[in-house]
Amino acid sequence: MSEIINNREQQMYQSNDRLNNLKLIFKALHNGGNFDEIKAHFDGFIGKITMEEISNLSNEFLEDEGISIEEVHRMYKEHMELFKGAIEEKEPGGKKPEEQPGHPIHTFKMENRALENLLDTKMSVHLEQFKEEDSAEHVYKLIEDINLLLDVDKHYSRKENLIFPYLEKYGIYGPTNNMWRIDDFIRDNIKHAKKLLSSYQGDKKAVLEVMDWVIEETHAMIYREEHILFQMALDHFTEDEWVKIANESDEIGFCLVEPAVVWNPDRKALDENAISEGYIKMDTGILSLKQLELLLNHLPVDITFIDHEDVVRYFSHGKERIFARTKAVIGRSVQNCHPPRSVHVVEELLADFKSGTKDSEDFWIKFKDKYVYIRYFAVRDDVGNYIGTLEFTQNIDPIKAIDGEKRILS
Structure with a gap:
């Protein structure tokens, strides 16, 4: 590690600047330093580390350095070896x-x-x-x-x-x-x-x-x-x-085993907010909130709305969803709802919608036993301002199988 960390940095290890000490250790790992020497410095000047420090420092370092996915994988393995036995545990107290x-x-x-x-x-x-x-x-x-x-x-x-x-x-x-x-x-x-x-x-x-x-x-x-x-x-x-x-x-489902029981905390059950019986007046009619939600959930498609700041605001909840959605995504950045390797596709599409380059984009894929048609639409107001994006997902296998005619009276 001596060949990577200069004298000024060596002095920093002896300071009380914990954040800088940790950053130097991460950088030394990234630059291919000797693991045993780096581990010795970690044990000597850091000793214990919290989960928050690991998460925040990893995220900050990776963003600053802009390293490749392959390098992320290598560093993750080395970081975990470095932290084994050094993570601070909470004091025991009662049943966890x-x-x-x-x-x-x-x-x-x-x-x-x-x-x-x-x-x-x-x-x-x-x-x-x-x-x-x-x-x-x-x-x-x-x-x-x-x-x-x-x-x-x-x-x-x-x-x-x-x-x-x-x-x-x-x-x-x-x-x-x-x-x-x-x-x-x-x-x-x-x-x-x-x-x-x-x-x-x-x-x-x-x-x-x-x-x-x-x-x-x-x-x-x-x-x-x-x-x-x-x-x-x-x-x-x-x-x-x-x-x-x-x-x-x-x-979403479970892996290899099911939950032991339904979890019931030792307290009153959650009070679920009932759907308001208020009404919404639109240009072409009036619906109660209850009617509106039921109408959207009975559509033979899945719809999701993302606002102008790329935040997920709504998704329909029909009987047979194609892609799993949970309420936890509401209020979440859409970029964080996709695997990191596909985020750039989402960002390019949203950029085109916001700039007015495109108003829609379509994709179609095989997914499990379905042939899925995915459509995206830029939602704009009366004067053309971008309001958000509508995602429209449909299993088109039944449509592709249609042949001949079926009139309403038949």
Whole structure:
């Protein structure tokens, strides 16, 4: 580390400027310094670190440096090694919320135990068997394991769509910017492993490399969640917020196991705001708020509205949504509702709408068993001012299957 940190910086390590000391340690890691020397400096001048410091510093450093996704992944691994055993724990006191069956964190941890069991007692064993003999039987066992591991997408999706939005409300953006990227790396490599195994042609080395990576990184993500993310959330979220997260988790689903029970905190149930019976007068009619919501929810499409500041303000809630939405996205920046690798597409589209270059944009994709038509419309007022963006999503498989005619009387 001496070749990276000059004399002035060495003096800073001996100062009380904790933030600068941490920044120098991060920069030394980024610049390829000797890990053992950096770890010694960390232990000597920092010692313990809080979850907030890790999140805020990681986010600030990554934004300032503008490093690549690949570098983010490398640094994340090194940071976690650096912080092992150094994260400050809260003083014990009573039964912790995550110990209550049905609490979202209790469920997340149950899923992590199920994932560890899958990785350690099945996948690792089957991988060793495959390493010894890449027979069709051993390939098939690994495919079965991978099919189970694909369920981790639900675990990550709940984290990204329920935990991250509330952290952002408290000004904590590190997990959204950094952890979501790693989640996507893991998802992609699980799918890649399945592809290699499903069309296996004897490339044992490629299979072993990707499977080893998947096992290692899934374990590492469990560590990050349980030593940083979950405690950070528990330190900030109110009980009402945890109740909302628990109630909306069913919308996305669970990974390998279900919640132990329905969580009922030891207090009165939440008072849900009833929909007002007031009326809204429009140019072409008058509807009550109740009628309006029911009308929108009965449309055979999903609609989402994003305001002029890119904040999600509304989404319809029909019986069969195509893409999962939770109420936690309301009031959230639309950029933070998408995986980091696709944010640039969203920003380009919104920029075109705001500048008037475009008024609409269409996409169509295969999604699970559906053929999905996604349309975006710039919403403008009577004088052309940009008010927001309407997203319109529809399963068009039934429409594509239409043939001939069906008249109303038939």
